[in-house]
Amino acid sequence: MRARAGRLALGGAALAGFVYLFVPIALIVAFSFNEPAGRFNLVWQRFTLDNWLHPLARSDINETVLLSVEVALVATAAAAVMGTLVALALARYRFRGGALINLLLVLPLTTPEIVMGSSLALLFIDRGVARGFWTVAIAHTMFCVSFVAITVKARIRGLDWTLEDAAMDLGAGPWRTFSRITFPLILPGVLAAALLSFSLSIDDFIITSFVSGEGDVTFPKYVYGAFQRELAPQVHVVSTALLLLSIGALGLSVLYQRRRT
Amino acid sequence: MARTAPLWTRRRFLRNSAALLGGVGVMPGLLTACGGDDSASPAARSSADGSGSTTLTVDSWPIYIDDDPAEGTVARFEAATGISLTWNETINDNNEYFAKIQPVLSDGKTIGADIISPTYWLVPRLVQLGWLEPLPIDAIPNRANLLPSLKNPSWDPGGEYSLPWQTGITGIAYNRKVTGKVIGSMADFFAPALSGKVGVLTEMRDTIGLLMLADGQDPASATFERAESAFARLQEAKESGHIRRFTGQDYLDDLVAGNFAACVAWSGDVAQLALDNPDIGFAIPEEGGMRFADCMVIPKGAANIDNAARFMDFVYNPANAARITAAVQYISPVQGVDEALRQLGGEAAALADSTVLFPDAATTSRLHVFGSLSEEDEARFDEAFSAIASV
C-alpha cells in the first residue's frame, strides 16, 4: 500500500512538473489564434484563424527571424567544425595541456552571460570594431564552441578507434580514413551538438543585446522591443511554428531510434 | 549596422519594383495631392554633398509614423521623390540609444542613419559633442510652417540643428475599469487606493517634471535644490511599494492588462490605445503637465544630407503632416495641420477640434517645459534619478 501511494505521489509530482512546463506554451499557442483588440496580443478577445492564414504578414518580424537564422547558421557551422576538432583531439590524444583545455572549455558554461556579453562588448568598443552581424556571430560561435566540444567529447569517448588504425594499416590515407571511418563514427554526436548550438544561438538574448548594433534586430531582440510597442499575434504564430517544427524533429528522431533498435 | 543592408536591400528591391510598376499610373495623382513643392524633380535639387544618392535612413521611435505600406508617409515620400527611405523603429529610450551610437560617433565614424530622433533635451548634448550637422535650412523651405512658439526653442536657439518631429504632453493615463473613476491630479495618483497599481516613466524629465509640478515647483527653472523634494517623494513612493514599476513605453501592456490603474504616460500613445480600449483615458494633471518635443537632427557624417532635407521639407508640408498626426495623435509642430485634417475628412476631421492635439490657450497655460540644466546639475539629476529608478 505504502509503496503504491509513493508511486502515485511520484507520478503526481512528475505530472505537475510537466503541467508547469507547458502552461506558458499552451498560452502562446492559444494566443496565436487570438484576435487582439489593439496593439498588444496579451488579453484574450476572440478566436480567429487569420493569424495562421497570414503567418508572414509582418515583414518586419520575418526579417528578424531571418537574421536570427543567419546568425545561428554561421555560428553553428563555425562552432561545429572548431568544437569537433577540439573534441577529437581531447578524445584521441593524450597531450600536454589537455587538462587546461578542458578547464577553458568549461569556463564559458560557468560564466554568466552578462559577464561574457559585457566583456566582449568592451573588447569590440576598445578596438573600434563596430558592433553588427559579425560581432554577434563571433560571440555566438564562442559559447557554441564550448558546447559542441563538450557534447561531442562525451559522445565519442567510448568509440572504438581501432577501426581507424585498421584502415590506415590497409593503406588508406589520412583523408580517406577520416572521411570513411572517423567522420561516420562521430557524425551523430556532431549533429546533436550542432542542433543544440543552433537552438542556443537562435534564442540568445543577453549576450546579443551587448554585442549587437542598433540596427541588428534578432528575433529575441524584436520580442524584447515588441513589449514596448506592439506584440503582434504573428510573434505567437512564429513561435508556435518553431515549436511544431521541433516536435516534428523530435518525433522523427524517436521513430528513427525505434526502427534501429 | 552594416549587416542590415542586404535585408533592407531585399525589401527595398521588392518595394521599388512595386513602386515602379504601380508608379506610372499612380504618381501624377499623388504628386498633385502632395502639393507643389514635392514635385520638383530630383535633378532640380542637385546634391550639396554631390553624391546624388537616392537613399535615406531614419532612426525613430516605435509607432511614430503612419505606416500603411501603400498610403503611409514612407511610401508617399518614396513615390514623390524616388528616394528609397529606410524607416527604423530602433529608439526605445534616449539614454540607451545614446549609449549605442556613442562609440561610433566619438570614434569619428558615421552611424547608418541620416536623420535621428532624440528627445529635445538630448539635442544640446549632441551639439556640444560636435556630433550633429547643421541643418541645410535653405533646402527646407517648408520650415516656414514651423509653429512660431517652436522657432527659437531653449534646447536649440535659432533652430540651427533641429526640427521638431512631433511634440506631446506627458500626463497621466488611467484604466477606468480598475480605478472606477478619472484620475485627474497627482494627488489622485498618489492616493493610497492606487498603491501598487501605478507606474512612472524611466524618462527622468517626464517623471520628475510632474512631481515638481505636484510640489508647486516650475520645472522650467529646475535646479537640483528645487527638485529635491520631488526626488524624496519618488524615493518614498518606491520604497512604500506605491510605485509598482518604472517603465518605458511598456506601460501600455500593463495599462491594457489592468495591472496599472494609472501611470505617467505620453498623450499620443494613450490616444492611439484608447481607440481600441475605451476604458483608457488621459489627463493633464491639475497641478500641470509636461510638454516635450522629439526632434529630427542629422548626425555627423550622414551620407544623404540632401535627402534628409527633402524629407524634412516633405513632412513640414501641412497636408503630409496631417496624415502623420491622424495616425500618431501627437501635437504637430506644423502650422495649418488642423485645416489639413478637416480637409482629410472623416475621423481625421474630428481630431482638428481636440484640445490634446491642438492645445488652446487655457491648456497651454497648464503645460511646462523642463528647463535646460547646467552640465553639473544634469549629472546630479541623472545620478539621483537612476539611483532610484534603475536599481
Add this chain to the structure above:
Amino acid sequence: MAGPNPGSRRGRFAPYALISPGLLWLLLFFLVPLASLARMSLSTKQSRFDFDPSFTWDWGNYADVFQKYGVQLGRSFLFAAAATVLCLLIGYPMAYWVAFRAGRWRNVLIGMVVVPFFTSFLLRTVSWTVVLADDGLVLRVLRSAGVVGVLRSIGLTDGDRLLDTPLAVIGGLTYNFLPFMVLPIYVSLEKIDTRLVDAANDLYATGSAAFRRVVLPLSLPGVFAGSLLTFIPASGDFVNAFFLGGTRSRMIGNVVQDRFLVQLDYPGAAAISLVLMAIITSAVLLYAKLLGTEELA
C-alpha cells in the same frame, strides 16, 4: 580524459593542430575580453562624457559595487538559490519518474522536457505576465484560497498581487532553467542499472532507504551539474526581473545592463561583472568540495 591512445604515432603535433582554431577562438573572444573587463574595472571616467576611461588602478569601482548595489547582489544570489532549490524539488521527481517509470515512452517524455524551450525564451517569460496578471485566473484562485495573504506576510509578494513581485521573478527563473536541472539528473539516473535498484529494494527494508543509499548517491553528479546550470545563469539573469519583477526585485543583471547599456558607466559595469564572476566561481568550488565532485564536465 584521453583514452588509450594508439593513434599518437601520427605525430606529436596533431592534437595541437586540431585544437588550435577552437582554442584561439576561446582565447581571443573569451579570455582576452575578460582582461579588458578587468582593466576597465580599474579605470576612471574623467568626465561624464569621457568615453575612453583611462586606466588608473581605481579600486573605488569595487567599493561602489558593494556600497551601491550590495542589495541587488545579495538578492540575485538569494533568488538564484531559491530557483535552484525549486528546480531540484520539481525536476528530480520528473527525472526519476521518466527514468524509472516511463518505460518505452522515456525518450518521448524527456523530449517533452526540452520541447517548450524551442519557443522563444522572452516570449515564454512574457506569457507568464499574462498568467500572473492582476485579473488573471491564478491570482483569483490563490486569493480565494487565502494564499496571497500568507505569501505577502513572508515578504514574497507585494500588495495583493503576484506579478511584479519577488515570487514572480523566482518562479520565472525556476521555469526558465528547469530543463537544465532535469536533463543532467535524468542522464545520471538513466545510467543506473535497474538490477541495482532491485537489489537495494531487497536489501533495505523500505523503498526510501534504498533510494537514499543507492539511487541518490549515484545521481549526485547529475544534481551537481544541474544545480550549476541553473544557479549560474539565474544569478546573472536580467530578463525575468525585467518582465516579472517590480521596483523591489531588481537583480544584479539589471544593474549591469543599466550601467553598461544605458548609463554608459563601463568601469562600474565591469567591476560588478567581475565581482559576480568571482563570487560564482568561489561558490562553485565550495559546492564541488561539499558534494565531493571533482570533475565539472
